[in-house]
Amino acid sequence: MRFRVVKAFFVKELLELIRTKIILMPYVMPIMIVILFGYGIKMQVVGARVLIIDNDHSKISALLTQKFQNSRYFNAALSNQSEAEALREMKKANLDAILIIPPSFEKNLLKNVKSELGIFVDASFPSRANTVETYVEGTVLSLASEMGAPKSVITLNNRNLFNEALRDEEMIVPGLLGLVLFVAPAILTALIIAKEKEKGTIFNFYSSSVTKLEFLIAKLSVAFTLHSLNVFILFALVVYLFDLPFRGNFFLYWLSSELYILVSLGMGLLISILVSTQILAVVLTLMLTMLPAFMYSGIIMPINSMSGEAYYIAHAYPVMYYNHIVYDAFLVGSGFESAKNVEYLLILALYALGFFLVGLLLLKKELKS
Amino acid sequence: MVLRGLSLEADEGEIIGFIGADGAGKSSALNAIAGVIKFEGKISFGDLVYSNPKESQKLKPLLGYMPQGIGLVLYDTLSVREHLDFFADVRDLKKDAAFEEYEKRLLEMSGLSGFLNRRAGDLSGGMKQKLSLICTMLHRPALLILDEPTTGVDPLSRLELWEILKQNAKERGTVAIISTAYMREAQKMDRVLLFDDGEIIPTLGDDDASLEESFFQNARKKNKILPEIKISNAKRVANAGEIVMNAKGVTKKFGDFTACRAIDAQLKSGEILGLLGANGAGKTTFIKTLLGLLQIDEGELYLLDKKISDANDRKELKSKIGYVSQRFALYDDMSVRENMLFFASMHKIDAKRSLELIDKYSRELGFFDYLDDMPKDLPIGINQRFSLATAILHEPIILFLDEPTSGVDVIARAQFWKLLKELKEKMGMAILITTHYMSEAEFCDKIVLLKDGEKVADDSVLNLYKRFPNATSFEEIFLEFYK
Numbered sequence: 001m002r003f004r005v006v007k008a009f010f011v012k013e014l015l016e017l018i019r020t021k022i023i024l025m026p027y028v029m030p031i032m033i034v035i036l037f038g039y040g041i042k043m044q045v046v047g048a049r050v051l052i053i054d055n056d057h058s059k060i061s062a063l064l065t066q067k068f069q070n071s072r073y074f075n076a077a078l079s080n081q082s083e084a085e086a087l088r089e090m091k092k093a094n095l096d097a098i099l100i101i102p103p104s105f106e107k108n109l110l111k112n113v114k115s116e117l118g119i120f121v122d123a124s125f126p127s128r129a130n131t132v133e134t135y136v137e138g139t140v141l142s143l144a145s146e147m148g149a150p151k152s153v154i155t156l157n158n159r160n161l162f163n164e165a166l167r168d169e170e171m172i173v174p175g176l177l178g179l180v181l182f183v184a185p186a187i188l189t190a191l192i193i194a195k196e197k198e199k200g201t202i203f204n205f206y207s208s209s210v211t212k213l214e215f216l217i218a219k220l221s222v223a224f225t226l227h228s229l230n231v232f233i234l235f236a237l238v239v240y241l242f243d244l245p246f247r248g249n250f251f252l253y254w255l256s257s258e259l260y261i262l263v264s265l266g267m268g269l270l271i272s273i274l275v276s277t278q279i280l281a282v283v284l285t286l287m288l289t290m291l292p293a294f295m296y297s298g299i300i301m302p303i304n305s306m307s308g309e310a311y312y313i314a315h316a317y318p319v320m321y322y323n324h325i326v327y328d329a330f331l332v333g334s335g336f337e338s339a340k341n342v343e344y345l346l347i348l349a350l351y352a353l354g355f356f357l358v359g360l361l362l363l364k365k366e367l368k369s
Numbered sequence: 370m371v372l373r374g375l376s377l378e379a380d381e382g383e384i385i386g387f388i389g390a391d392g393a394g395k396s397s398a399l400n401a402i403a404g405v406i407k408f409e410g411k412i413s414f415g416d417l418v419y420s421n422p423k424e425s426q427k428l429k430p431l432l433g434y435m436p437q438g439i440g441l442v443l444y445d446t447l448s449v450r451e452h453l454d455f456f457a458d459v460r461d462l463k464k465d466a467a468f469e470e471y472e473k474r475l476l477e478m479s480g481l482s483g484f485l486n487r488r489a490g491d492l493s494g495g496m497k498q499k500l501s502l503i504c505t506m507l508h509r510p511a512l513l514i515l516d517e518p519t520t521g522v523d524p525l526s527r528l529e530l531w532e533i534l535k536q537n538a539k540e541r542g543t544v545a546i547i548s549t550a551y552m553r554e555a556q557k558m559d560r561v562l563l564f565d566d567g568e569i570i571p572t573l574g575d576d577d578a579s580l581e582e583s584f585f586q587n588a589r590k591k592n593k594i595l596p597e598i599k600i601s602n603a604k605r606v607a608n609a610g611e612i613v614m615n616a617k618g619v620t621k622k623f624g625d626f627t628a629c630r631a632i633d634a635q636l637k638s639g640e641i642l643g644l645l646g647a648n649g650a651g652k653t654t655f656i657k658t659l660l661g662l663l664q665i666d667e668g669e670l671y672l673l674d675k676k677i678s679d680a681n682d683r684k685e686l687k688s689k690i691g692y693v694s695q696r697f698a699l700y701d702d703m704s705v706r707e708n709m710l711f712f713a714s715m716h717k718i719d720a721k722r723s724l725e726l727i728d729k730y731s732r733e734l735g736f737f738d739y740l741d742d743m744p745k746d747l748p749i750g751i752n753q754r755f756s757l758a759t760a761i762l763h764e765p766i767i768l769f770l771d772e773p774t775s776g777v778d779v780i781a782r783a784q785f786w787k788l789l790k791e792l793k794e795k796m797g798m799a800i801l802i803t804t805h806y807m808s809e810a811e812f813c814d815k816i817v818l819l820k821d822g823e824k825v826a827d828d829s830v831l832n833l834y835k836r837f838p839n840a841t842s843f844e845e846i847f848l849e850f851y852k
């Protein structure tokens with residue numbers, strides 16, 4: 001590999017990006033996505049309408065009712081309706097949840113005998129239902145702990161273990177990094193290779209002694225350099241704008257992000273080999289990166305609750321591995337001590353290397369005939 | 370298959386010409402020799418032998434290849450200087466005194482020395498081609514392959530390009546393979562191969578008349594001559610001699626740059642006006658202002674006695690004007706018939722009448738058999754005919770044609786001009802046409818010649834010949850103005 005050739009392409013590419021102002025894209029797009037989605041997606045539920053049917057009429061059941069009524073998350077009402085009537089109300093979308101306190105709830109609780117609270121949640125919007133359910137469970141659990149009863153009364157959703165405050169930003173924003181750093185570098189790479197094909201300047205590569213390796217290194221290093229800066233910009237955005245804690249290892253965050261950018265570059269490279277126009281490169285890259293990165297990142301649905309094909313697709317996409325490391329870095333902080341973090345880091349490296357090698361193999365110094 | 374059984378040998382310092390129409394297989398042959406496309410057979414250059422693109426990697430340091438298309442290998446936002454630096458780096462050239470001198474000479478030969486800081490995107494077509502050429506020659510290739518380097522380039526730039534090539538062949542013994550669509554350039558080659566339909570056809574002689582005759586003979590033999598053209602019961606749209614377009618002092622500026630300076634021009638019905646000029650002389654800008662695609666900065670424009678000052682004035686004139694753009698504005702995913710029906714409906718011609726007209730023109734212009742084909746599957750000569758038919762469906766009085774004959778073969782071009790003559794004589798249409806083929810200028814009634822945005826000649830072809838009695842062709846007259 002000749003450094004001079006790589007440098008010539010690198011400088012040329014940078015000049016073109018600056019003069020066409022496309023250089024703004026790597027920064028404007030990710031920042032926009034993080035801000036739009038970060039503020040835009042609200043899974044936090046305030047004032048969920050809960051109907052409580054108290055069949056116990058005891059002191060503790062009254063306390064529980066009061067707890068619901070005092071919470072700003074709920075708009076709770078006590079009722080003597082029958083269960084069937086209440087469900088009819090829910091069908092009309094007048095209720096978000098129904099809590100049924102069984103008879104002898106107080107007696108069982110004091111005797112440490114397991115008692116079953118009935119919870120119905122309106123699941124028309126699954127993610128909202130999920131949240132409401134968690135809130136209800138959390139409220140009931142806090143009562144149980146105040147009473148000194150064992151926690152086995154209700155099982156808890158894993159999701160809010162590290163997320164005591166239940167702030168949406170903490171749930172979503174780290175996942176957004178996995179989204180934008182997957183989408184943006186891929187688009188830039190696909191664009192700067194497809195552009196040469198579309199315009200015809202690709203002949204300068206085809207008909208000269210420039211090797212495939214030199215060409216790819218030059219192209220990828222431009223996109224890599226530009227996006228490396230994003231690792232820091234996005235970090236600042238997350239910590240200062242969205243006020244997230246950073247409990248982990250910064251080196252791990254940085255290393256995994258750079259590796260992840262390489263994976264994305266590889267993805268863009270493979271797409272650019274398939275297409276020969278810029279518009280197709282952008283559309284295809286968006287389709288192949290944006291949707292899956294969003295669906296299978298764990299932002300809207302925990303991966304361990306996926307089943308069947310969805311579970312395998314989630315594991316086939318590199319997004320999940322990076323997201324795990326990033327969530328850990330921001331919210332947990334187990335760093336390199338966690339074997340899973342190290343394993344996932346290696347998987348990212350393998351993806352990056354694999355994509356690059358396949359791209360190098362598939363790239364041809366000739367016109368499609 | 371685009372190319373069959375081509376065999377060719379070349380000696381050191383030889384310039385070989387590939388001549389033929391679009392789609393005849395010239396580009397495929399050049400791509401194969403340059404090793405940028407898969408092919409069958411074997412190519413050897415000196416000791417190097419290759420039979421696929423991968424093996425041709427060894428040839429690449431010796432190769433200079435300029436593919437077809439104006440400024441195709443240039444980066445629009447990079448300056449002339451930056452291009453030379455880029456190509457020197459990519460070719461890993463040592464930047465010593467000898468290199469600098471060679472580079473300087475190339476710049477001088479191409480006349481680009483004064484434009485080092487201009488970006489490629491702001492160069493005229495001819496300058497782009499010259500920059501592409503010197504970038505291709507910067508590493509002193511032993512094999513130079515140029516695919517239509519002179520297409521779309523004005524006669525003056527063409528002469529300069531050839532000078533660079535000739536000198537290079539003489540001094541360095543470079544083997545050059547050059548394709549062209551201009552018969553006239555055959556004289557400058559050492560040897561000429563005529564391409565037709567992926568095959569080499571026999572040559573009758575070296576001068577352009579014999580070459581043209583070779584094409585005609587071949588077409589006759591293969592029974593390929595497009596059907597004759599005849600327009601019957603044409604409705605006269607205007608009486609000959611009426612002034613239909615009158616431009617007075619039309620000026621168009623782009624920032625500090627004046628693309629057209631105070632141009633006067635008149636077009637009469639029943640007349641063909643040829644608009645000529647080198648690349649960047651302002652032809653396209655002028656035609657765009659006439660069409661209303663660009664606003665006029667100064668001057669006045671009258672179309673059919675109506676003063677045009679804004680888009681509203683043009684609305685009612687739309688039905689009186691026809692336009693065929695350089696690249697035929699056709700929809701590739703619709704058949705010829707569907708395309709024509711669409712344009713007819715745009716002109717509010719009712720369906721029954723449209724079908725009658727389509728039937729009439731398709732028979733008379735000889736594309737009846739192609740009505741249900743897609744434009745992209747048709748010979749360019751047929752596309753050209755039906756584009757023209759589409760533009761005259763609504764029987765316009767004025768017809769604007771922007772380089773309608775670029776890339777069309779000799780035979781189709783001759784027939785096209787016959788058709789224009791019919792439109793002029795039988796229907797009384799006024800036709801304004803731009804072209805780069807100087808031989809076509811002779812078919813025009815009047816010539817308007819532009820140079821650097823100004824009109825330098827406005828006369829009949831006959832009078833121009835009288836003015837330059839020594840000229841043997843119109844090309845020579847053209848060059849007189851550019852001296």
